[in-house]
C-alpha cells in the first residue's frame with residue numbers, strides 16, 4: 001500500500017483517480033483549493049462536488065490548500081510524506097487560460113514548481129505524475145499522433161502545460177526526481193462541471209436545446225471516458241516502465257461532433273443541431289496514438305463513445321441533476337411506446 005497525494009483530487013478527473021486508487025487499496029491524500037472557474041451560477045458545481053466525494057469522503061484525507069502557496073505545500077508534503085504524487089491542480093480550461101494568462105501561469109507553472117521544490121525538500125518521492133494535455137501538440141499533423149509528434153501549442157493553456165512538462169523533466173534530470181507525464185484529451189463523464197463540449201451536449205439534449213456543431217460538425221476529438229483516464233493515470237503512477245516517460249492516455253479514436261450528436265439522437269430523436277464554422281484559434285485535433293501506453297502499461301480503455309455516452313446519460317438521469325436543472329426526466333421512446341400499448345390494453 002502506498003500513500004498517494006492527489007492535487008486537484010476533488011475535481012472531475014481527480015475524484016475518479018481517487019476511487020481507482022482506493023480500489024487498489026492505496027492511501028489517498030487530497031490537496032485541493034475547491035475552485036470553480038466556470039461561474040457557479042452557470043454550473044451544477046456544488047451538486048457534482050458532493051457526488052464526486054460522497055462515496056470516498058470517509059476513506060481519504062482531504063485538505064484545502066492552494067498549490068501556489070509554497071510554504072503550505074511544503075508543510076503538507078512534509079506532514080504526509082507521500083510515496084507518489086499525482087498533480088492535477090490547474091486552471092483546466094483552454095478558453096479561460098487565454099483570457100486569464102496570469103491565472104494559467106500561476107496555477108500550472110508556479111504550482112508545479114512549488115510541488116517539485118517540496119519534493120526536493122523531503123529528499124524525493126517514488127514518482128511525480130504530471131497531468132499535461134493533448135493541447136501541447138497544437139494542430140495534429142500526423143495522425144494518429146505519437147508522443148514525439150512536434151509540440152506547437154496554439155494557446156496559453158497548451159503553452160503553459162508544455163512548459164510544466166519541460167520543468168518536470170528538468171527537475172527530473174537535475175535532481176533525480178522520477179516522473180511520468182500523462183497527456184489526456186477531451187475527457188467526459190459524470191460530474192464534469194467545466195462546460196466542455198460533452199457536458200454542454202448532454203445537458204442541452206436533456207433541456208431540448210439545439211446543439212452547436214463547430215467546424216460543420218467535422219471537428220474531431222479523441223473523447224475519453226473518465227474511468228478509462230483514471231485507470232490510465234493509476235497504471236502510469238505505479239508501472240516501473242513508466243519512469244521518466246510520456247504517455248497519451250485517451251480512447252485512441254478521433255470522433256466528430258456530428259457523430260457525438262448522432263449518438264445522442266438515438267436517445268433524443270427530436271434533437272436539433274446547427275452547424276457553425278470552426279474557430280481558427282482552435283487546434284485541429286483527432287486521434288492520439290495510445291500504442292505506447294498499451295505496450296508499456298497494459299492500458300486497455302473500455303469505453304467507446306457509444307458506451308461512455310450511455311453511462312454519462314444514465315448518471316445525469318439517476319443522480320438528481322435533472323431536477324436541479326429544472327428538467328423533468330424524459331421517458332425513453334420505447335418506454336413511452338410500452339406505456340401507450342399498456343394503456344390501450346386496459
Ligand SMILES: NC(=O)c1ccc[n+]([C@@H]2O[C@H](COP(=O)([O-])OP(=O)(O)OC[C@H]3O[C@@H](n4cnc5c(N)ncnc54)[C@H](O)[C@@H]3O)[C@@H](O)[C@H]2O)c1
Nearest residue numbers: 008010011012013032033034035066067088089090092187
Ligand atoms: N478534462 C479534460 O478533458 C482534460 C484534458 C486534458 C488535461 N486535463 C487536465 O487534467 C487536470 C484535471 O482536470 P479536470 O477536468 O478534472 O478539472 P477540474 O476543474 O474538475 O479539477 C481541477 C481541480 O483542481 C483544483 N485546483 C485548481 N487550481 C488549484 C490550485 N492552485 N491548488 C489546488 N487545487 C487547485 C480545483 O479546485 C479542482 O478540484 C487538469 O490539470 C487539466 O488541465 C483535463
